[in-house]
Amino acid sequence: MWSELKKAIASFHIPADWIGIRAVRETAANRYVRDGIPQANGKSTTEGAMIEVLVNGCLGYAATNSLELESLESAAQIAYKQALAASKWWIYPFKETERPKVVGEYNSPLLEPLDTLSPGEINDLLVRMCRTLKVHDKIVQTTASISTSERESWFVSSNGSEVYQKFISLGTHYGAIAQDGAIVQQRTNNGWQAHCYQGGWEVLRQEHLWQRVQQVGEQALELLTAEECPNTCTNLVLAPDQMMLQIHESVGHPLEIDRILGDERNYAGGSFVSTQDFGQLVYGSPLMNITFDPTVPGEYASYGFDDTGAVATREFLIKEGVLQRGLGSLESQARAGVPGVACARACSWNRPAIDRMANLNLEPGNATFPEIISDIEHGVYMESNRSWSIDDRRYKFQFGCEYAKLIENGQLTKTLRNPNYRATTPEFWHSLIKIGNQDSWQMYGTPYCGKGEPNQAIWVGHGSPVCVFANVEVFGGGS
Amino acid sequence: MKQELTALESSFNQLLETLLIKKLEHEEFTLKLSSEQSQFTRFNHAKVRQTGCVADGSIELTLMAEQRSSSRQFPFTGNSEKDWQKAHQALQELRDEITILPIDPYLVLPSGNNTSREVHHSNVLAQEDVVSSILAEVTELDFTGIYAGGIVIKAYGDSSGQKHWFATDTFTLDYSLFISSGKAVKGTFAGNNWDVASYAAKINEAKKQLNLLSHPAKELPRGQYKTYFAPAAVADLLQMLSWGAVSEADIQQGNSALAALSRKEKQLSAKFSLKENFQLGLVPRFNELGEMAAPELAIIENGLLVNSLVNSRTAKEYQKTANGANSSETLRTPEISPGNLRFEQILSNLDTGLYVSNLHYLNWSDRPTGRITGMTRYACFWVENGEIVAPIENLRFDDSLYRFWGENLVDFTNFQEFIPEVDTYENRKLGGSLVPGMLVNDFTYTL
Numbered sequence: 001m002w003s004e005l006k007k008a009i010a011s012f013h014i015p016a017d018w019i020g021i022r023a024v025r026e027t028a029a030n031r032y033v034r035d036g037i038p039q040a041n042g043k044s045t046t047e048g049a050m051i052e053v054l055v056n057g058c059l060g061y062a063a064t065n066s067l068e069l070e071s072l073e074s075a076a077q078i079a080y081k082q083a084l085a086a087s088k089w090w091i092y093p094f095k096e097t098e099r100p101k102v103v104g105e106y107n108s109p110l111l112e113p114l115d116t117l118s119p120g121e122i123n124d125l126l127v128r129m130c131r132t133l134k135v136h137d138k139i140v141q142t143t144a145s146i147s148t149s150e151r152e153s154w155f156v157s158s159n160g161s162e163v164y165q166k167f168i169s170l171g172t173h174y175g176a177i178a179q180d181g182a183i184v185q186q187r188t189n190n191g192w193q194a195h196c197y198q199g200g201w202e203v204l205r206q207e208h209l210w211q212r213v214q215q216v217g218e219q220a221l222e223l224l225t226a227e228e229c230p231n232t233c234t235n236l237v238l239a240p241d242q243m244m245l246q247i248h249e250s251v252g253h254p255l256e257i258d259r260i261l262g263d264e265r266n267y268a269g270g271s272f273v274s275t276q277d278f279g280q281l282v283y284g285s286p287l288m289n290i291t292f293d294p295t296v297p298g299e300y301a302s303y304g305f306d307d308t309g310a311v312a313t314r315e316f317l318i319k320e321g322v323l324q325r326g327l328g329s330l331e332s333q334a335r336a337g338v339p340g341v342a343c344a345r346a347c348s349w350n351r352p353a354i355d356r357m358a359n360l361n362l363e364p365g366n367a368t369f370p371e372i373i374s375d376i377e378h379g380v381y382m383e384s385n386r387s388w389s390i391d392d393r394r395y396k397f398q399f400g401c402e403y404a405k406l407i408e409n410g411q412l413t414k415t416l417r418n419p420n421y422r423a424t425t426p427e428f429w430h431s432l433i434k435i436g437n438q439d440s441w442q443m444y445g446t447p448y449c450g451k452g453e454p455n456q457a458i459w460v461g462h463g464s465p466v467c468v469f470a471n472v473e474v475f476g477g478g479s
Numbered sequence: 480m481k482q483e484l485t486a487l488e489s490s491f492n493q494l495l496e497t498l499l500i501k502k503l504e505h506e507e508f509t510l511k512l513s514s515e516q517s518q519f520t521r522f523n524h525a526k527v528r529q530t531g532c533v534a535d536g537s538i539e540l541t542l543m544a545e546q547r548s549s550s551r552q553f554p555f556t557g558n559s560e561k562d563w564q565k566a567h568q569a570l571q572e573l574r575d576e577i578t579i580l581p582i583d584p585y586l587v588l589p590s591g592n593n594t595s596r597e598v599h600h601s602n603v604l605a606q607e608d609v610v611s612s613i614l615a616e617v618t619e620l621d622f623t624g625i626y627a628g629g630i631v632i633k634a635y636g637d638s639s640g641q642k643h644w645f646a647t648d649t650f651t652l653d654y655s656l657f658i659s660s661g662k663a664v665k666g667t668f669a670g671n672n673w674d675v676a677s678y679a680a681k682i683n684e685a686k687k688q689l690n691l692l693s694h695p696a697k698e699l700p701r702g703q704y705k706t707y708f709a710p711a712a713v714a715d716l717l718q719m720l721s722w723g724a725v726s727e728a729d730i731q732q733g734n735s736a737l738a739a740l741s742r743k744e745k746q747l748s749a750k751f752s753l754k755e756n757f758q759l760g761l762v763p764r765f766n767e768l769g770e771m772a773a774p775e776l777a778i779i780e781n782g783l784l785v786n787s788l789v790n791s792r793t794a795k796e797y798q799k800t801a802n803g804a805n806s807s808e809t810l811r812t813p814e815i816s817p818g819n820l821r822f823e824q825i826l827s828n829l830d831t832g833l834y835v836s837n838l839h840y841l842n843w844s845d846r847p848t849g850r851i852t853g854m855t856r857y858a859c860f861w862v863e864n865g866e867i868v869a870p871i872e873n874l875r876f877d878d879s880l881y882r883f884w885g886e887n888l889v890d891f892t893n894f895q896e897f898i899p900e901v902d903t904y905e906n907r908k909l910g911g912s913l914v915p916g917m918l919v920n921d922f923t924y925t926l
Contacts, residue, residue, distance in 0.1 A: 044551070066556040078606075082606070089527045120579030140732060184846075454533075477844075478844070
């Protein structure tokens with residue numbers, strides 16, 4: 001691939017200040033079984049190249065799914081014309097320094113390659129999961145799916161960049177729906193599609209896998225007779241599988257510098273954070289330490305370089321509650337004049353890179369889980385996201401979970417169904433009063449972070465310990 | 480456009496013919512094409528943020544044999560030789576894989592003899608004219624959004640001889656106009672003919688609304704307010720029905736917000752009627768098995784669920800009658816019937832309450848009870864005594880569709896608006912919703 005791409009750049013007949021080609025080839029498989037019956041067995045391959053051209057400070061792009069030299073040449077011409085047509089109206093005069101020369105390679109960690117299991121063996125696993133989930137006749141639906149992906153990207157540029165990255169990932173999902181008349185409850189393995197990691201089949205072969213599958217079925221059934229979550233203000237304890245969503249929506253998105261600059265206002269929205277807030281804003285309690293960290297082995301959005309070639313490093317976004325830097329690429333940093341990270345990413349070859357989260361992790365504290373619960377006189381403990389909604393400035397949110405327990409006098413007591421909570425982002429993060437230690441720290445990932453115009457769904461990773469928030473409004477379901 | 484389309488159609492037909500020849504006697508297959516040549520130009524502050532073009536296309540080949548099936552998706556470039564190489568490799572892989580998969584008792588094989596061919600030509604902006612044509616009208620405004628335009632092709636062929644070709648050349652301009660306080664007016668301009676005067680008129684209309692937004696915003700306490708939802712907001716609520724509601728599979732599997740309606744334990748207002756209306760002609764009528772949906776399909780009539788969306792697979796599993804639904808049983812070209820509320824009556828009938836232009840980030844907060852949460856967004860106002868008083872600070876709502884389309888529904892407007900689909904995940908989507916505005920009593924705002 002290298003020689004073809006370099007040859008292509010050398011052959012383009014366009015007077016550009018900078019040219020880059022990002023070629024991507026990805027083969028993804030998805031296998032899905034419902035109630036023990038196969039629903040989908042599919043594999044898809046996509047390949048193509050995104051050509052970007054810098055002309056008089058203006059970038060234009062063209063993407064093609066043909067890697068033939070003449071297709072690339074044609075795309076380069078289109079990209080050049082796009083840049084020229086926009087040059088009078090360009091929002092910011094970009095320079096080649098926003099696309100520095102970089103050479104390097106990244107490979108996902110891998111123990112058991114994806115071809116270790118045959119499609120038949122994968123289906124057998126999924127069928128067994130469905131059977132294990134079906135713990136009672138009142139389980140009306142069982143589902144299990146496994147998705148795998150092998151993605152390679154090559155980035156070359158006219159100023160000498162050569163970056164190769166290979167991502168191997170595996171995602172699993174299983175869950176059950178229980179029904180008794182009008183009462184319907186769902187339980188999944190840590191929320192919808194939350195088990196996504198880089199690596200091979202070793203990701204699936206976790207200890208106690210089958211006990212966990214059975215537990216998910218049993219908890220779906222248990223929820224049918226559980227009490228409704230009370231409507232009250234109380235101590236809220238969130239498990240890491242809900243903290244994942246909390247961090248993503250109320251820390252990650254508002255810190256994206258392209259949102260702060262207004263690029264996303266027509267679609268995903270803006271932010272309550274402004275460029276003046278970096279280094280100043282007390283975002284949450286002093287317990288709050290959040291890192292942008294694409295270097296965690298096996299976390300879903302780890303990488304060595306972003307899609308413009310910037311080198312990825314671990315950085316504190318929030319330190320002891322104070323906002324340090326934003327999620328902004330080299331382009332966004334130049335425009336906003338604030339520090340950012342290597343986060344320009346695109347979902348595939350057919351979309352331009354924009355500011356993205358990668359792995360966003362809440363650093364652990366000191367408390368064990370039993371210590372956390374034993375200190376609470378009254379509260380609610382919630383696990384696994386089932387509903388999410390937050391406003392366009394990432395301020396007023398409401399999230400719902402699948403499963404909850406009442407906390408009474410330092411103990412987890414009754415199971416609660418339909419647990420929800422709502423708050424505003426600053427109020428919520430300031431109410432963080434206790435944070436779990438490394439033992440409770442867990443990481444999850446999802447392939448469905450949506451953003452951008454044209455739209456892009458991209459993969460992100462989030463790690464967190466158990467956390468306690470004081471005086472939060474919690475409530476139950478409808479009637 | 481004509482030449483490019485001809486080449487792509489010829490290549491697709493050739494691929495289909497070759498597969499028909501190569502197919503073994505016991506095998507069946509379906510072949511689906513999704514292709515586009517799109518320009519995407521993104522704006523912020525009435526400047527260009529990103530601009531480019533995407534030439535993309537993919538084929539999905541599904542092989543069925545011995546009560547099993549599997550699929551392969553691969554790039555479609557229009558180069559017959561190269562596309563066949565990929566198809567041939569996919570066919571070989573599928574033959575190797577299919578025998579080791581579990582039996583699928585609800586597998587539906589392609590059948591029938593449906594064919595169709597629709598090609599919609601157009602007059603969209605030339606690529607080099609997009610930026611100047613759009614920005615010339617908005618230079619003094621804080622304009623943000625995206626123009627997406629070009630050719631979209633959806634095609635289908637199968638081993639039973641069905642064949643469909645749908646090609647259209649369209650554009651959407653999805654934009655917002657902001658004022659310094661952060662308040663904004665939202666608009667869309669879409670079609671297959673770029674009409675300068677119509678675009679200018681849309682922008683001028685939006686400018687008038689901007690004046691209303693410049694008043695200090697009113698912060699409202701949580702509570703229940705009489706609310707008028709403009710058509711774009713109704714379209715957002717309507718979209719929720721495609722996510723765990725109108726699907727027959729979802730109803731059968733405990734996953735539908737309309738299960739109570741289906742069981743007749745609850746009903747909606749007699750003023751609420753919903754149908755799929757393919758006569759609008761904006762999306763293909765064929766589904767993933769080449770089946771043609773009826774020109775119209777009533778779903779909710781006078782508050783009662785008269786049809787869910789049933790695809791052939793669901794029909795086989797639950798002994799129902801299929802009605803041409805797609806594989807996900809989602810609404811493809813929905814229309815809510817108009818009511819009796821005239822435009823000039825909207826504010827007076829609202830009297831005191833909220834005028835909501837758009838909503839944002841909807842989700843089920845409790846699906847079995849039909850409860851939806853989300854936010855108000857863009858050009859939303861507080862109205863007193865039939866007069867717009869002030870824009871509002873955004874509010875979170877949480878209410879059940881059994882209330883706002885049920886006992887609390889006052890009326891729909893007697894006019895409808897077409898709200899275009901502007902989704903561009905993976906590829907540029909087509910169509911949209913035809914919906915009226917609606918007036919609702921005691922809508923619940925929670926934060």
